[in-house]
Structures are given as structure tokens and as C-alpha cells.
Amino acid sequence: MLVDEAHAFRNPDTEQYRALSRLMGGSHKKLALLTATPVNNSVFDLYHQIMLFARHTARFAGVGIPNLTEYFKRAIEAAGHGESSTAMFGLMDAISVRRTRRFIQEHYPNARVAGKPISFPEPELQTVRYDLDGAYPGLFAQVEREMDALTLARYQPDNYRIDGDADLRAQALAGLLRTGLLKRFESSVHAFRLTTQTMIGAHEKFLAALDERETVLTPGAQLGAGDEAVDPAAVVEGGKAVGAPPPSTGATSCAATSRPTSSGSAVSPPQWRARRSTTTPSSTSSRGC
Numbered sequence: 001m002l003v004d005e006a007h008a009f010r011n012p013d014t015e016q017y018r019a020l021s022r023l024m025g026g027s028h029k030k031l032a033l034l035t036a037t038p039v040n041n042s043v044f045d046l047y048h049q050i051m052l053f054a055r056h057t058a059r060f061a062g063v064g065i066p067n068l069t070e071y072f073k074r075a076i077e078a079a080g081h082g083e084s085s086t087a088m089f090g091l092m093d094a095i096s097v098r099r100t101r102r103f104i105q106e107h108y109p110n111a112r113v114a115g116k117p118i119s120f121p122e123p124e125l126q127t128v129r130y131d132l133d134g135a136y137p138g139l140f141a142q143v144e145r146e147m148d149a150l151t152l153a154r155y156q157p158d159n160y161r162i163d164g165d166a167d168l169r170a171q172a173l174a175g176l177l178r179t180g181l182l183k184r185f186e187s188s189v190h191a192f193r194l195t196t197q198t199m200i201g202a203h204e205k206f207l208a209a210l211d212e213r214e215t216v217l218t219p220g221a222q223l224g225a226g227d228e229a230v231d232p233a234a235v236v237e238g239g240k241a242v243g244a245p246p247p248s249t250g251a252t253s254c255a256a257t258s259r260p261t262s263s264g265s266a267v268s269p270p271q272w273r274a275r276r277s278t279t280t281p282s283s284t285s286s287r288g289c
């Protein structure tokens with residue numbers, strides 16, 4: 001099987017990933033993944049793509065990698081010490097083929113495909129100048145204001161802890177979400193609309209579950225087809241179900257999301273309570289969590 005734009009299969013929580021994984025099951029099949037950007041968020045993006053054809057973590061024991069998961073963890077640690085350039089050379093040398101245009105021109109000058117010689121037309125650059133702010137006066141300033149006004153409280157509930165102890169990782173996540181929304185807007189208005197509608201729908205389900213004291217699902221557990229409408233937070237959140245604690249007097253309780261440890265087990269952080277907030281950019285009443 002030949003899969004183009006293979007980086008779209010970096011998240012095992014999507015329907016399209018699971019579908020391809022099912023196709024790879026059963027009898028032995030060969031899989032070629034084509035992508036110029038195999039890693040988007042974490043080196044484990046590459047891990048999940050490799051597992052589509054590796055099928056188990058001992059697949060590369062023959063090249064000195066007895067456990068693929070541990071290999072990736074060590075590679076991340078090595079990258080933290082400035083050794084990223086060689087941390088995964090053994091694996092990448094065993095599974096990947098990299099052919100740039102210049103490489104083909106230098107080493108395969110007489111290469112032919114379907115009887116025709118390979119040619120690389122020289123690009124002709126043209127400069128087209130335009131003024132978006134002139135075409136859409138005030139639009140980009142408005143987008144900037146609205147993006148900055150987003151609290152993204154559901155993704156950083158520690159900001160509403162009574163003890164004021166905020167989670168810096170959650171704040172970093174909120175920053176990534178803003179960037180992700182801007183990228184969706186850059187892609188197209190339609191893509192941006194799909195993503196925001198998905199986020200709004202997930203937020204409403206979250207609030208409804210809290211009100212009913214039911215189990216609260218993290219965005220990763222609510223993924224659909226894994227296409228343009230995917231909640232960006234699912235990139236970093238798992239698909240675990242977490243229970244919403246009962247509300248306390250004078251405060252609204254937020255669900256404590258289980259976070260995976262290095263060993264793969266889940267550890268729930270201390271429960272927190274968030275004050276109700278009645279001030280939002282749109283002047284409508286909402287809760288901090």
C-alpha cells in the first residue's frame with residue numbers, strides 16, 4: 001500500500017488511523033508512507049506512523065532496537081541533551097528513503113519513469129504584491145483581538161484554582177491551541193469554521209456533563225473522523241474518561257484529567273475548584289471551567 005501525506009496518520013485516536021491499521025492487519029502487507037513532515041507535534045508522531053507497519057514494539061530487534069517505545073523515549077532524552085542529530089539514526093537508516101531533487105539530479109541523471117526521462121523544470125519566480133488590510137479593512141486586527149480574548153479555560157482549568165497555583169504546561173497548551181486556530185484560519189475560512197464548531201460542541205458537552213455530574217470525556221475520546229473538524233486539543237490530550245467531582249460550596253468543581261506518566265500509567269492530579277466567572281469577551285455568563 002502506498003500512502004501519500006502520511007503525516008495525517010500521526011494520531012492513533014483518529015478513525016482514519018484505525019482504518020489504515022485494520023487494513024494492515026491479517027496477511028503480510030507492505031506499506032510505503034510518503035511525507036515531507038513526519039513530525040508535527042512530537043517525535044511520537046513518527047512512532048505512531050512506524051507502528052502502522054511495525055505492528056509490535058520488538059519489530060526492529062534485528063537492528064539493535066529490542067523495544068521501539070523505549071527507543072523513542074531514549075531519543076527524546078538524548079534530544080534534551082543536544083544529541084538529537086544522532087539519536088534515531090539507526091532506526092531511520094533502516095526504514096526510510098530520502099531522495100531530494102538535487103540528489104536525483106546528481107546520482108540518477110538518466111533515470112526514467114514509464115520510459116520517460118525524469119525532468120525538473122526550473123521554477124520561474126514572480127512577485128505579486130497585495131494589501132490584505134486594504135482589501136479587508138480591520139479584519140486582521142479584529143481576529144487578533146478575538147484570539148487574545150479567548151480564555152480557553154477548559155484546557156487550562158488550573159488558572160481558576162483557589163490557591164492560585166497555575167499549571168504552566170496547560171498554559172503552554174492554550175498557546176498551542178491559539179496557534180492551531182490561526183493555522184486553520186490560514187488554511188481556509190471553512191477549515192477554521194469546522195474546528196471552532198467542534199471545539200464549541202465539545203465545550204458544551206463538557207459543561208453539560210459537569211452539570212449532570214456524569215463522566216467527562218477529554219477531547220481525545222470524542223474524536224470523529226480525524227479530519228479538519230478535529231479538536232486541536234486532542235493532539236496533546238488522551239482519550240481517557242475522567243469523573244467530574246461533586247461541586248463544593250461557593251465554587252464550581254472541574255474534572256481532573258488523568259495524565260500519563262513515563263511508564264504509561266495514569267495519575268490523577270489533585271482535584272481543584274474554580275470560581276464562577278461572569279465576565280467574558282462576549283459579556284455572557286459562563287464558568288471558568
